[in-house]
Amino acid sequence: MIHLDYRDARPIYEQIKDKLRAEIIAGKILPDEKLPSVRELAVKLVINPNTIQRAYRELEAEGFLYSVAGKGSFASANQAANEARMDTVLKQITPMIAELRELGMKEPELLEHISHIYEGGSQDD
Amino acid sequence: MIHLDYRDARPIYEQIKDKLRAEIIAGKILPDEKLPSVRELAVKLVINPNTIQRAYRELEAEGFLYSVAGKGSFASANQAANEARMDTVLKQITPMIAELRELGMKEPELLEHISHIYEGGSQDD
């Protein structure tokens, strides 16, 4: 299921986050489906449970899963997960929009740029 | 002119960058006006010239000033400086727009959000 790559410079917990996030978005892990426990996955991947904990904690902050002490961690409903992630990203964008505004960029111009960026990234659909 | 705050957790060169950038944007430093030399400002602020060098180098990358070896560093024309900075910020935004798109956000919805963020930040004008 998850395969770590130690040649990859990216930290373990990031790799885990990305794979789990992708599976949740893709619906390969269904809403409310139970994820492997922190310890179980740690044993399986031969790493420290704390690393899994971190991945789960951050995915929870991003809205992709929810954890219940004593019970386990579960995938969020996909739609809700996506929306939570969108909120997070929008919050990250906010200060940049503010800066562009301070630099004198007007709203129509900004929207034109954003639109161009959006459409420029469309290879697949 | 520039006053350092050692209580501030932010690095020295960031503080210098912000103050100089603000003065250039505001037009308090006129286009092509000569800035203090790396060593001169270093002596004045009682810090290492290398720290000034870094601030200048990054401000140059952002388009706010230009440096000529042997001559000095000079403020860019404000309009050009602003546009260079806008480009930088737009590049930073790009991967986030791409992610929103991958998460399923459609263009009109995105533009609506951006518009809302833009207008939300308008206290002054």
Place this chain on the structure above:
DNA sequence: CTAACTGTATCAATATTGATAGTACACTTA
């Protein structure tokens, strides 16, 4: 050409942060 200024590049020392591990605690359920 030389001296005194300018910015630039490189390397080193230090401080800060990041990533992971070890361990103990708290909640849930059977």
Place this chain on the structure above:
DNA sequence: TAAGTGTACTATCAATATTGATACAGTTAG
């Protein structure tokens, strides 16, 4: 009560960021 679960805290090691020391290279005035 026991065995599972997530959570919190601290420690440690590595990586990065920040700053400093120093040497190099371009410009200009005399």
